[in-house]
Ligand SMILES: Nc1ncnc2c1ncn2[C@@H]1O[C@H](COP(=O)(O)OP(=O)(O)OP(=O)(O)O)[C@@H](O)[C@H]1O
C-alpha cells in the first residue's frame with residue numbers, strides 16, 4: 001500500500017498520471033476558453049476598459065502641464081511661502097504658453113479645470129485671454145514704425161527661415177500635439193534657422209509655433225500670413241538681451257537692416273514687463289493664491305479629485321479638510337449607503353411574504369400574481385417614477401386619501417416627495433422585483449414536506465417557519481439583498497425625480513459632474529470610491545455570510 | 555390479532571370521506587380499527603388514496619366527512635403538532651441546514667426538554683439505528699440508507715405512540731430495502747410502537763406487516779394478515795394485486811356448501827370455493843396461485859377435475875421453474891415448481907394434464 005502512494009502513478013503512455021491529467025484538462029479548458037472568447041472580448045471592451053479608463057481619469061491631470069508646459073517648469077523654482085508672486089521669468093513663459101493656448105482656444109479649459117480647485121480662476125483665464133493680443137500689439141506698433149518691413153509676413157518668413165532647425169520645429173510640434181490632443185503632423189513649409197534661434201530665441205520660437213498652427217490648423221501658407229502679436233513680443237524680449245544686440249551688430253543675413261534699426265531705436269519700445277501686464281489685465285495674477293494652486297496642480301497625476309470626493313483639499317500646506325460649508329460628499333456617501341440599506345430592508349419585509357405566496361399558491365393564481373410582480377418591468381422606469389410623483393405629491397392621491405379618511409388634516413398634508421421619504425418609497429417599489437424573484441426561486445425549491453415534518457415533530461407554525469423554512473430561504477434573501485443594495489447604491493433616475501435635494505444619491509452628483517459641471521475627474525473619483533465601497537461591502541458579506549450562501553435559483 | 559374488538563382500538567377511522575376538489579371522492583367511506591402495537595400497512599396502486607389517509611391521520615389534511623380517533627378521542631380539531639405522531643416522509647425531509655444531531659434534537663427542543671436529557675435521548679436514538687458516529691454530519695453527507703435511518707430515528711426520538719411512514723424505502727435499492735424492512739419491523743416490535751406504513755410494493759407489505767389494508771379506488775378492498783390475504787383473497791382485485799395469480803373465466807353451474815362447480819368459457823368443468831359469488835348462472839373469475847398447480851400425474855388427486863394444457867414456454871429461474879401454459883384458451887397461465895432433483899422439466903409443445911386441490915381454487919367476482 002505505502003509504495004503506491006510514494007511512487008507517482010503512471011499513465012498508459014508512461015508519463016506520470018498527474019501530468020497526463022493536467023494536459024487533458026488543459027486542452028479542455030482551452031476549448032472552453034475559445035467558446036467564451038467572443039463574450040470575454042465583449043465584456044472587456046464594454047465593461048472593463050471603461051472602468052479602467054474611469055480609474056485613470058480620476059487621477060489624470062495632464063491638462064496643466066500640457067497647456068502651460070514652460071510655465072510649469074519655471075514655476076517649480078518658486079517658493080509660495082515667500083508671499084510674493086513669481087518673478088518676471090515665470091510670467092514671460094506664461095505669456096507665450098498662454099498665447100498659444102488662446103489661439104487654440106484651450107486656455108478656457110485650463111481655467112475650468114483650475115476653477116474646480118479654486119473658484120474664480122476660470123474668469124481669470126478668460127479675461128486674461130482677451131488681453132493677450134493687446135500685450136503683443138504694444139510692441140508690434142512701435143516696431144512697425146521703426147521699420148516698415150516688420151509689417152510684412154514674407155519678410156519675417158525670410159528672416160527666420162533657414163536650414164537645420166528641424167529639431168526645434170519637431171519639439172514645438174510635439175508641444176502643440178500635447179496641447180491640442182491631435183497629431184499636428186504634416187509639411188509646414190518652414191524650417192527655423194538655428195542661427196536665428198540662437199540670436200532671437202523667443203521670436204523664433206513664437207514664429208515656429210505660429211507657422212505650425214497656420215499651416216496645420218488654418219491651412220494657410222506661412223509666408224503669406226502676418227505673424228502673431230506674440231512674435232513681436234518675442235522680438236522685443238530678445239532685443240533686451242545685450243548678447244543679442246552684439247550679435248545683431250555682426251549679423252548681415254536677411255532682415256539685418258530692420259533688426260539693426262530696431263536695436264538703434266530701442267527706446268521707442270515700451271518697457272518689457274509681462275508681470276505688470278498680467279497684473280494689469282487681472283490683478284489676481286499678483287496674488288500667491290492663484291500661483292500656489294497652479295503649482296500644486298501642475299503635476300501630471302493628482303490625488304486632488306479623490307481628496308475632493310471625500311471633502312478634503314490639497315493646499316500648499318498639505319491635505320486639509322474643506323471649509324464646513326463645502327463638505328457635501330461624505331455626507332452624500334453616508335446618506336446613499338444608509339438609504340440603500342433602508343430600501344433593501346424594506347424590500348425584504350415587503351418581498352418575503354409575496355415570494356412566499358408565489359411559491360405556495362396553486363399554479364394558476366401564482367402565475368397571475370407573478371405577472372403583477374413583473375408588470376413594473378414592462379413599464380418605462382421614467383413613467384413609473386413619474387407615477388409616484390402623482391401619488392406622493394402634497395395634493396396627490398395618497399395625501400387625498402389620508403385626508404379623506406381623516407388620518408391627517410387638510411392643513412398638514414404629509415410631505416412624501418422631494419425628500420428621502422419619496423426616494424425610499426419609490427425605489428423600494430421599483431427594486432422590489434429584484435428581491436422577489438431570487439427569493440421566489442429559492443423558496444420554490446424548498447419542499448413543503450419540511451414544514452410538515454417540523455410540525456409532525458411537534459413544532460408550532462411559527463417555530464416550523466422560523467427554525468426550518470426561514471433558514472433555508474436565507475440564500476434567497478442574501479441574493480436579493482445584494483442585488484437590491486448594489487442597484488440602489490448606484491441609482492440615479494428615481495432620486496433625481498422624486499428625491500428633491502435631501503433625497504438624492506451620490507450618483508446624482510456624479511451625473512451632475514459628468515453632464516453639467518463637466519468635472520469628469522471628480523465624477524470618476526466619486527465613481528471609483530462607490531465601486532470600492534461596493535467591493536468592500538461584498539467582501540464583508542462574503543466574510544460574514546459566505547458567498548456560497550447566495551442562491552439566485554435552484 | 556386480526557379481529558380486534560373496538561374497545562381496545564387505538565386508531566380508528568369511522569366512515570371517513572375525503573374530497574380535494576368537491577367533485578370526486580378520493581377516499582370513500584373508510585373504516586379502520588387498529589389496536590395498540592400493530593404494524594399495519596396500506597397497500598394499493600398509485601392514486602388510491604393511501605397518502606391522503608396518512609395525511610388526514612397526521613393532521614395535514616382534514617377529512618371531508620367522518621371521524622378519526624386516536625386513543626378513543628376524536629382528533630379532527632387537533633393541529634398536527636399537538637397530535638404527537640411520528641412521521642417518516644418519502645423523501646425523508648431531514649432539515650438540510652441542521653446536523654444530524656440537531657435534526658434529532660429538534661422535536662425534543664420544541665418540547666422544551668433540558669440539554670442533558672436531549673443529548674442523552676439523541677445519542678440513544680442514534681445508537682438504536684446504528685448511526686452513533688454520524689451526529690456531526692449534514693444530511694447531504696449521508697447515503698440514502700443512512701438518511702432513511704436518521705429519518706426513522708427522528709420520528710422515534712420523542713417516543714410517539716404512533717408512527718406513520720409514507721413509502722420510506724421507495725428510494726433505496728433492493729438489497730438495502732430488504733435490510734431496512736427487517737430493521738424497521740424489528741424496531742417497531744421491540745419498542746411496541748403502533749405503525750401505519752404506506753407502500754405500493756406488495757412484497758414489502760407482506761413481509762413487514764401484522765395486517766395489510768389493500769386500497770383501491772378510495773376503499774379498503776381487504777384488511778387481513780398477510781397469509782390470509784395471499785391465500786384467501788376476497789375479491790379479484792386483491793387476488794390480482796397480491797402475488798402472482800392465474801385467472802380463468804366462466805359461469806357458476808352449481809353451488810353446494812363450501813364448493814361450487816364452474817363451467818369455463820370453453821366448456822370444461824372445474825371445482826372451486828365460492829367466495830363472493832352467490833347465484834348459479836353468475837359469471838365468475840376463478841383464481842389459482844401458480845405454485846398450487848400440479849401436473850405430476852401420480853400426484854394428482856384422482857377425484858379432482860383436471861384440465862388439458864399445452865406448454866408454451868419454460869423458464870429456468872434457479873430456485874424455481876416457471877412454465878407458461880395454454881389452459882382453457884388462456885395463454886398466460888403460469889405454473890411454478892420447485893427445482894428439486896426429481897422434478898420433471900416440461901418442454902414447449904408438450905401436452906399435459908394439470909389439476910389442483912379444490913380449496914386452492916377460488917371463484918371470485920367477475
Ligand atoms: N393536494 C391535492 N389536491 C388535489 N388532489 C389531490 C391532492 N393530493 C392527492 N390528490 C389526489 O387524490 C388521489 C389520491 O392521492 P394519494 O396521494 O392519496 O395517492 P396514493 O395512494 O398515496 O398514491 P401513490 O402510491 O402514488 O403515492 C389522487 O387521485 C390524487 O390525484
Ligand SMILES: [Mg+2]
Nearest residue numbers: 604605606720
Ligand atoms: Mg402516496
